[in-house]
Amino acid sequence: MFQALSDPTRRAVVERLSRSPASVSELAKPLAMSLPAVVQHLQLLEASGLVRSEKVGRVRTCRIEPRALRMAEQWINERRTSWERRFDRLGEYLAETRDEPSKRTKPRK
């Protein structure tokens, strides 16, 4: 999924789709590349779960899948907050042990 978001073209597609669903050729229009190239990107986005699409008649309409985005968001959030919590505890520890030399020596185990 991060794999899918790692390409600028695909992020542009996600950005476009975050506004409204669109057909393949609508998505391709602003992108300086051939239509098959765009389709390949869409296949990857769909495989990653970030985009869903369905074909009616001869036009395939693509829309974003917010659940996948939410998962990616959550992964990052967990790592970040995990670190920040640790950082906060360290701050508290430093505050507590300030001017307390007895607690500053040998805090290990």
Next chain:
Amino acid sequence: MFQALSDPTRRAVVERLSRSPASVSELAKPLAMSLPAVVQHLQLLEASGLVRSEKVGRVRTCRIEPRALRMAEQWINERRTSWERRFDRLGEYLAETRDEPSKRTKPRK
């Protein structure tokens, strides 16, 4: 930055660093690859701003940079909420126009 997060090894490193800072060889230990390979991943992570490191003596200590994570998180969040807001408005529209046939015909243009 998403580029940096697109590799499983690098996500593992971020995961490890989200718990606590670590030296290069500590990071390398659980990874089934040579040390230079790990260093290359670290260089990429550092170039992306996700990780910061400093060398004291002969050991380089790496730590996570939460600001970069926050930015990635925010990018995803914006796209997701943009879509969900649109979705909500559509829901309202449908609710409003329910049982109002005059508004349901020819909404185009």
Next chain:
DNA sequence: CCAATACTTAAGCACATGCTTAACCAATCG
């Protein structure tokens, strides 16, 4: 029905990526 539209499939190619090994440098340790 015929042609235009909207993709789709397939093959191929250039460059990026993720490794490897070998050789090297600089701090420590005994």
Next chain:
DNA sequence: CGATTGGTTAAGCATGTGCTTAAGTATTGG
């Protein structure tokens, strides 16, 4: 000191990625 530890640099290689063009296949408007 000389050996070890912790990391760095460089070169090379296999595979992956992001395109391309060419040649399809359905659908649909006139």
